[in-house]
Amino acid sequence: xxxxxxxxxxAFLPLTALLYLLSRNRVWRNGVLLAASLVFYAWGEPRxxxxxxxxxxxxxxxxxxxxxxxxxxxxxxxxTLLVGNLxxxxxxxxxxxxxxxxxxxxxxxxxxxxxxxxxFYTFQILSYVIDLYRGKVSVQRNxxxxxxxxxxxxQLIAGPIVRYETVESEIRDRSESLADAAVGLRRFIRGLAxxxxxxxxxxLLPDTIYAGDPAVFGTLSYWLAALGYTLQIYFDFxxxxxxxxxxxxxxxxxxxxxxxYPYVSRSxxxxxxxxxxxxxxWFRDYVYIPLGGNRVKKGRWIFNLxxxxxxxxxxxxxxxxxxxxxxxxxxxxxxxxxxxxKWLEKLPSVLRWVYTFFxxxxxxxxxxxTDFASLKDALHTLFVYRPTDWAGVFSADMTLFVSCLAVIPxxxxxxxxLRRPLEKLPRTLGGxxxxxxxxxxxxxxxxxxxxxxxxxxFIYFRF
Amino acid sequence: MKQAVDRxxxxxxxxxxLLSLGKAIVRPKDINYYENRPAAALPAFTVSGLLSGExxxxxxxxxxxxxxxxxxxxxxWHRWTTAIQKWGLRAFMRPFQGRYVSFQGMEIFDDYxxxxxxxxxxxxxxxxxxxxxxxxxxxxHPELTFYAYFIEKDTDxxxxxxxxxxxxxxxLDRLDIPSERKAAFPVRTAEDFKRFFFRTxxxxxxxxADRAYRQLMPLLGKAASLQAEGPERIAGGMSxxxxxxxxxxxxxxxxxxxxxxxxxxxxxxxxxKPAADFGAxxxxxxxxxxxxxxFYGGDDGEICFHTENPGAGSLLVIGESFDNALLKLLASxxxxxxxxxxRNYETDIGHPFDLASYTAEHGIDSVxxxxxLDYWKLEEFLPGGGAA
Numbered sequence: 034x035x036x037x038x039x040x041x042x043x044a045f046l047p048l049t050a051l052l053y054l055l056s057r058n059r060v061w062r063n064g065v066l067l068a069a070s071l072v073f074y075a076w077g078e079p080r081x082x083x084x085x086x087x088x089x090x091x092x093x094x095x096x097x098x099x100x101x102x103x104x105x106x107x108x109x110x111x112x113t114l115l116v117g118n119l120x121x122x123x124x125x126x127x128x129x130x131x132x133x134x135x136x137x138x139x140x141x142x143x144x145x146x147x148x149x150x151x152x153f154y155t156f157q158i159l160s161y162v163i164d165l166y167r168g169k170v171s172v173q174r175n176x177x178x179x180x181x182x183x184x185x186x187x188q189l190i191a192g193p194i195v196r197y198e199t200v201e202s203e204i205r206d207r208s209e210s211l212a213d214a215a216v217g218l219r220r221f222i223r224g225l226a227x228x229x230x231x232x233x234x235x236x237l238l239p240d241t242i243y244a245g246d247p248a249v250f251g252t253l254s255y256w257l258a259a260l261g262y263t264l265q266i267y268f269d270f271x272x273x274x275x276x277x278x279x280x281x282x283x284x285x286x287x288x289x290x291x292x293x294y295p296y297v298s299r300s301x302x303x304x305x306x307x308x309x310x311x312x313x314x315w316f317r318d319y320v321y322i323p324l325g326g327n328r329v330k331k332g333r334w335i336f337n338l339x340x341x342x343x344x345x346x347x348x349x350x351x352x353x354x355x356x357x358x359x360x361x362x363x364x365x366x367x368x369x370x371x372x373x374x375k376w377l378e379k380l381p382s383v384l385r386w387v388y389t390f391f392x393x394x395x396x397x398x399x400x401x402x403t404d405f406a407s408l409k410d411a412l413h414t415l416f417v418y419r420p421t422d423w424a425g426v427f428s429a430d431m432t433l434f435v436s437c438l439a440v441i442p443x444x445x446x447x448x449x450x451l452r453r454p455l456e457k458l459p460r461t462l463g464g465x466x467x468x469x470x471x472x473x474x475x476x477x478x479x480x481x482x483x484x485x486x487x488x489x490x491f492i493y494f495r496f
Numbered sequence: 497m498k499q500a501v502d503r504x505x506x507x508x509x510x511x512x513x514l515l516s517l518g519k520a521i522v523r524p525k526d527i528n529y530y531e532n533r534p535a536a537a538l539p540a541f542t543v544s545g546l547l548s549g550e551x552x553x554x555x556x557x558x559x560x561x562x563x564x565x566x567x568x569x570x571x572x573w574h575r576w577t578t579a580i581q582k583w584g585l586r587a588f589m590r591p592f593q594g595r596y597v598s599f600q601g602m603e604i605f606d607d608y609x610x611x612x613x614x615x616x617x618x619x620x621x622x623x624x625x626x627x628x629x630x631x632x633x634x635x636x637h638p639e640l641t642f643y644a645y646f647i648e649k650d651t652d653x654x655x656x657x658x659x660x661x662x663x664x665x666x667x668l669d670r671l672d673i674p675s676e677r678k679a680a681f682p683v684r685t686a687e688d689f690k691r692f693f694f695r696t697x698x699x700x701x702x703x704x705a706d707r708a709y710r711q712l713m714p715l716l717g718k719a720a721s722l723q724a725e726g727p728e729r730i731a732g733g734m735s736x737x738x739x740x741x742x743x744x745x746x747x748x749x750x751x752x753x754x755x756x757x758x759x760x761x762x763x764x765x766x767x768x769k770p771a772a773d774f775g776a777x778x779x780x781x782x783x784x785x786x787x788x789x790x791f792y793g794g795d796d797g798e799i800c801f802h803t804e805n806p807g808a809g810s811l812l813v814i815g816e817s818f819d820n821a822l823l824k825l826l827a828s829x830x831x832x833x834x835x836x837x838x839r840n841y842e843t844d845i846g847h848p849f850d851l852a853s854y855t856a857e858h859g860i861d862s863v864x865x866x867x868x869l870d871y872w873k874l875e876e877f878l879p880g881g882g883a884a
Contacts, residue, residue: 047514215502424591481569
């Protein structure tokens with residue numbers, strides 16, 4: 034189930050909220066959330082719920098053993114088991130496919146379906162086990178509480194990657210109120226609107242243009258497609274994070290922010306401080322720093338960076354383009370840190386922004402084009418001028434015109450132009466009412482869109 | 497106060513969201529009037545349905561149909577998105593001149609809603625079969641003189657290049673009717689199409705019908721006696737059949753123009769009942785009320801015209817809606833004219849149509865088969881070539 038579905042909006046969410054409100058104490062309320070989360074996951078992938086339970090059980094038992102023995106071996110075994118789940122279901126096919134020319138028998142290994150959200154929940158579970166070993170969190174003796182942490186539906190299938198330490202105390206004890214629920218619901222609707230009204234609309238640009246007739250779609254249209262994808266992935270994923278944070282808040286949980294207007298960044302380093310914060314901080318804390326971080330010799334530091342970014346790319350998908358995308362950022366960060374750093378600082382802000390936005394855009398082309406033929410064609414068209422038959426572009430589908438127009442508000446809203454009003458409005462009664470009216474209108478628009486169009490792609494769902 | 501507003505808002509909004517599910521359970525809609533189809537209902541959940549995901553999809557579809565105000569929301573959404581696209585089309589029209597533009601599931605060509613070209617390669621098997629049926633009909637009725645008229649329209653032409661598909665020639669060549677008794681209403685250029693057809697409706701306009709009348713009369717061995725006056729603007733705001741069938745309902749409109757003719761007095765019966773007129777060519781219409789069928793008449797199973805025109809003969813027209821605009825013109829030249837629409841005859845009259853007994857009963861010796869590609873291709877217009 035995804036948040037931007039009528040099943041979620043008209044059935045799952047209000048029913049869960051109703052049952053939650055009717056539950057008297059913490060145990061029952063957590064029970065409602067756990068049951069709802071399992072239904073939520075099973076709704077899309079009934080058979081993979083067993084894998085989710087198995088992974089949680091591994092962490093649960095590993096946690097109990099770690100508390101008793103505090104052994105590096107136990108940690109290593111638990112982490113290996115958890116990463117093994119991910120490796121089998123997400124990466125086995127990739128390795129078999131790439132190694133089959135050397136070992137033909139691997140070509141006969143059947144491809145496994147990817148369990149939804151496996152990358153997200155595996156990383157959450159790992160954070161619990163590793164933080165437990167590090168003594169940052171206490172062991173969770175109640176399996177159901179640990180299962181609630183892992184399977185909690187707001188963050189289950191597309192993050193943010195919530196660390197156990199963030200919600201450890203809130204699972205046991207939290208205060209929730211209807212006022213809190215109002216804040217959460219507003220945040221949820223904001224995210225839904227970002228996803229349904231903006232991301233879905235601009236998504237048509239890359240989908241149509243990259244698949245179109247090369248005689249019609251030339252260089253400028255490809256840059257438009259690249260921009261479309263840049264905006265789509267931001268509003269898609271940050272919208273989903275908003276929805277997750279809002280839903281968490283409705284039920285009394287306070288998740289950390291996952292995006293901080295990344296497209297305002299004026300360096301690649303800054304971009305990665307603002308984009309998918311929960312993932313980049315996870316890799317920083319659980320891979321980069323344990324490898325030695327930057328407090329090592331230059332050669333080793335470069336190695337660490339390359340490993341972290343190759344893994345970051347690989348986390349997004351078992352395909353070479355994702356690894357390439359990760360290494361692309363490793364290269365950019367190295368260039369920034371070793372060569373351009375001080376020079377960049379002297380440039381005017383606008384030029385620094387242009388530099389960053391250009392390379393981020395280009396990065397999303399690497400990310401989006403999963404097969405190399407398509408990637409090569411896209412890069413060739415982007416950099417070797419080919420004219421665009423604009424009449425032909427819109428003749429193929431005039432709906433694309435709406436997508437082109439949507440680029441303007443999408444680009445504007447990727448900057449924090451509404452941050453202050455959104456902070457100020459709820460402080461007064463009039464502002465609250467105005468905000469609530471806007472939210473109702475946005476929700477109605479989202480439902481109208483969901484009813485009227487079948488086009489509802491979701492990029493991070495597949496990770 | 498602010499907290500009270502917050503509480504009220506959350507409760508009301510969640511209740512409103514839940515209302516759709518409640519309505520789908522307690523009082524589901526039977527029909528989705530906006531999409532003109534049965535509304536999806538909640539699935540009877542089963543384990544196998546849930547495991548396969550079919551029940552989940554069915555629930556999503558059911559909520560899409562049953563959500564409170566769903567059809568209104570869908571209609572408004574389409575109107576808004578269409579309005580934006582239409583604005584874009586108009587504002588930046590120049591590059592689109594002379595091009596097909598895909599628009600909300602339909603094709604636009606120079607502000608005309610058009611059907612896509614239907615190429616001979618994909619149509620010829622059906623045409624071949626229909627020609628065989630018509631030839632069998634002709635062979636079975638040597639006492640009758642048959643005429644054939646193929647109405648070309650946007651489907652018979654690739655408008656961007658004025659390339660004619662040749663479908664009409666292919667069909668007419670295969671009919672066992674002498675060449676002087678068969679012809680096509682030629683639409684060989686985009687300009688022809690724009691001159692003789694509506695912008696929003698699939699039928700020909702006043703100019704097309706008049707041109708067909710003047711082309712048909714010599715074919716039928718007669719002279720066209722009526723003079724056209726006008727054209728006169730009858731009303732504005734017509735949203736024709738093509739516009740109504742698309743998601744852009746009401747977004748594309750046009751003025752309805754018509755020629756005036758001095759028709760002779762006629763006795764008219766429609767489906768066996770006397771009628772004051774066929775269509776309403778002498779009536780006035782308010783903006784938005786006029787349509788092709790309202791003005792020229794509908795697709796009735798049987799329409800009979802009798803004029804004080806002794807010795808002018810009788811003609812049976814087996815056709816479809818295109819001839820509605822022609823019937824009174826043709827009837828003016830005959831003593832008796834009978835129009836049969838085989839799609840509706842049995843329903844309207846109460847028994848199947850039989851050509852032999854019908855022509856014998858009414859003393860008919862001439863039969864005009866007239867229609868567009870669909871008529872010459874589909875079974876419903878001329879089943880088995882009309883042999884039934």
